[in-house]
Amino acid sequence: MGILTNKMEREELKAGDHIYTYRAIFAYSHHGIFVGGSKVVHFRPEHNPMESSSSSSSDDICSIFPDCGFRQPDSGVVLSCLDCFLKNGSLYCFEYGVSPSVFLTKVRGGTCTTAQSDPTDSVIHRAMYLLQNGFGNYDIFKNNCEDFALYCKTGLLIMDKLGGVGRSGQASSIVGAPLAALLSSPFKLLIPSPIGVATVTAGMYCMSRYATDIGVRSDVIKVSVEDLALNLDLKTIEEGEEEEEEEDSDTDYVR
Numbered sequence: 001m002g003i004l005t006n007k008m009e010r011e012e013l014k015a016g017d018h019i020y021t022y023r024a025i026f027a028y029s030h031h032g033i034f035v036g037g038s039k040v041v042h043f044r045p046e047h048n049p050m051e052s053s054s055s056s057s058s059d060d061i062c063s064i065f066p067d068c069g070f071r072q073p074d075s076g077v078v079l080s081c082l083d084c085f086l087k088n089g090s091l092y093c094f095e096y097g098v099s100p101s102v103f104l105t106k107v108r109g110g111t112c113t114t115a116q117s118d119p120t121d122s123v124i125h126r127a128m129y130l131l132q133n134g135f136g137n138y139d140i141f142k143n144n145c146e147d148f149a150l151y152c153k154t155g156l157l158i159m160d161k162l163g164g165v166g167r168s169g170q171a172s173s174i175v176g177a178p179l180a181a182l183l184s185s186p187f188k189l190l191i192p193s194p195i196g197v198a199t200v201t202a203g204m205y206c207m208s209r210y211a212t213d214i215g216v217r218s219d220v221i222k223v224s225v226e227d228l229a230l231n232l233d234l235k236t237i238e239e240g241e242e243e244e245e246e247e248d249s250d251t252d253y254v255r
Contacts, residue, residue, distance in 0.1 A: 019091060019092065094149065097115070
């Protein structure tokens, strides 16, 4: 395992592994759970705005595995074969239970966590259960593919996501980098050396990532996948009721 990434060979794969691959020339990574049999369960937007309709439809067609691309209606949780998941990209394995020092040496977020992984059976059970029941609405900052894989591996859920990021290390990096630059700007008056300012900024960036890691956060709880699915259903119902109430109020106002 390297400092920047955790590249691995296919022969090293084990069922229950949290894997990822990079998209768009390393612009971002896509995560999933390897469930064995060359199959990966992962979470993605129902309609990916970064892909054209023609390319997305061709990606869903697999000539090797008939069940590749399976998903429930209105769900972003998908079963894909490993080749379709990777899309010719390299294979990487997400690390669990790393020490704080190792975590801080990882320059890029979305590669490891200090949280411990649950047993393989629990991980696969969560992934397959969510394949049938969904994982809610996709949100790039609060509920993305890395959040899905992290939940499958740990069963940890953030109690209140209002105004913050989810479990994703990628999202923490996106938010942490500009925040670190902003917070370190006053030090430019105290530290004349550009190298010194860069060091302070890098330190703040790493600490902001560490503070949002699910292994050290205090606002995470263990939630069974059955309860999670139930809560997602209730949330969907509540959102639908709120929309209906808003429509009724708008109608009354017009009258």
